[in-house]
Amino acid sequence: MDAEFAAFVAAKQNGLLRYGMLLTGGDPHTSADLAQETFLRLGRRWRHVRDVEHQDAYARRTMTRLWWTRSKRDRREQLRAETEERAGSEVGPAWESDVWAALQQLPPRQRAVLVLRYYEDCSEKEIAEVLGCRPGTVKSQASRGMASLRRLLGVDLLDGDLDDDLDGDNVGEVGV
Amino acid sequence: MSELDEQLRDFVRRGAVPVPHVPDLLERVAAGQRRHRRRQVAGLAAAACVVAGLGVAGVVLRPAGHDRVPNPAASPACGTVTIRATGVDPGDPGTGLPGGLVLVLDGPAARTCAIGSGVRITVGTGTSATTGTIPPTFAPVSLGVGQHASVHASWRNWCGEQSPAVRIDFPDGSATESELGRDVPACTDPATPSVLEFTTAQLTDVQGGGQRP
Numbered sequence: 336m337d338a339e340f341a342a343f344v345a346a347k348q349n350g351l352l353r354y355g356m357l358l359t360g361g362d363p364h365t366s367a368d369l370a371q372e373t374f375l376r377l378g379r380r381w382r383h384v385r386d387v388e389h390q391d392a393y394a395r396r397t398m399t400r401l402w403w404t405r406s407k408r409d410r411r412e413q414l415r416a417e418t419e420e421r422a423g424s425e426v427g428p429a430w431e432s433d434v435w436a437a438l439q440q441l442p443p444r445q446r447a448v449l450v451l452r453y454y455e456d457c458s459e460k461e462i463a464e465v466l467g468c469r470p471g472t473v474k475s476q477a478s479r480g481m482a483s484l485r486r487l488l489g490v491d492l493l494d495g496d497l498d499d500d501l502d503g504d505n506v507g508e509v510g511v
Numbered sequence: 512m513s514e515l516d517e518q519l520r521d522f523v524r525r526g527a528v529p530v531p532h533v534p535d536l537l538e539r540v541a542a543g544q545r546r547h548r549r550r551q552v553a554g555l556a557a558a559a560c561v562v563a564g565l566g567v568a569g570v571v572l573r574p575a576g577h578d579r580v581p582n583p584a585a586s587p588a589c590g591t592v593t594i595r596a597t598g599v600d601p602g603d604p605g606t607g608l609p610g611g612l613v614l615v616l617d618g619p620a621a622r623t624c625a626i627g628s629g630v631r632i633t634v635g636t637g638t639s640a641t642t643g644t645i646p647p648t649f650a651p652v653s654l655g656v657g658q659h660a661s662v663h664a665s666w667r668n669w670c671g672e673q674s675p676a677v678r679i680d681f682p683d684g685s686a687t688e689s690e691l692g693r694d695v696p697a698c699t700d701p702a703t704p705s706v707l708e709f710t711t712a713q714l715t716d717v718q719g720g721g722q723r724p
Contacts (some may be wrong), residue, residue: 353528378540435528449519454524478561
């Protein structure tokens with residue numbers, strides 16, 4: 336392994352594992368698998384990646400794309416899990432963190448869109464480009480995800496309108 | 512920006528999300544890279560094998576003689592013999608003198624062609640055709656490369672088409688054909704078939720002459 340790439344993996348693995356936990360809704364094994372696969376993808380293109388200005392964001396987007404692809408592949412199982420989660424959510428468990436617990440309750444694709452949106456401040460169009468899907472898909476997934484979050488967190492529907500927010504531009508960059 | 516948006520942004524960036532402890536992630540990535548390289552090498556090797564296999568199969572399965580320079584030794588010896596010229600003696604029905612047919616052959620291109628038993632001469636086509644075959648008793652004439660030979664036959668009572676075709680079939684399966692002129696034996700008895708009988712064959716010198724059909 337290239338020494339420079341090994342240093343990159345060592346430096347970024349925690350941040351990427353945490354991001355994987357966000358995407359997977361707290362699944363440590365899938366998160367580790369995603370991080371590994373993400374680093375492998377980056378390693379194959381290391382000559383290009385090492386010259387990328389925002390390597391953290393590049394890595395997160397790669398991981399989100401992998402998760403999106405995996406969630407599409409396993410959609411049947413996810414739809415079944417979604418039904419089970421909705422049934423369970425009516426019980427109202429005691430969560431250590433309301434937002435984290437609510438995020439964990441979302442279906443994978445909705446969670447991926449929201450995580451990318453709020454982590455990277457991506458616009459709807461940018462998210463669609465990262466995930467390789469139509470903006471309409473991003474819009475519907477985000478809208479449903481936000482509606483579920485409001486319901487789970489008991490937030491008034493008048494609190495905000497995600498569709499308007501999603502039309503905004505990318506406004507920031509955060510380290511992994 | 513709603514309060515929920517702020518909460519979400521703050522949480523995903525800085526929230527208390529448990530991070531799994533994966534101490535061997537670096538080793539796993541390195542192992543994955545090694546596996547990937549092995550698969551790449553194996554894939555390239557497999558592709559090379561397929562290409563090489565297709566090449567070998569193409570050579571092995573290629574039809575013999577297809578798209579190749581013909582092997583003279585494998586082709587019929589008389590395959591390139593041609594009728595250079597023809598001559599017909601109509602005969603004299605009044606005296607009963609039969610007509611005659613002479614065919615001048617150009618020799619083969621590669622191997623000696625035997626003009627002997629089994630060589631068949633046919634004049635005309637269809638029901639009016641007549642055939643004469645060289646008998647086994649005739650000593651074969653070896654027609655070598657660049658040589659010429661004349662084949663003689665008696666021929667009488669032709670009631671078929673004018674300017675009929677003449678054809679020589681060799682025992683090796685090859686044949687050569689030409690067209691005769693208007694000079695053909697007279698039709699003396701339409702009810703009786705024309706008679707063509709081989710008389711002789713011999714090597715001959717040809718100086719560019721001879722009657723072209």
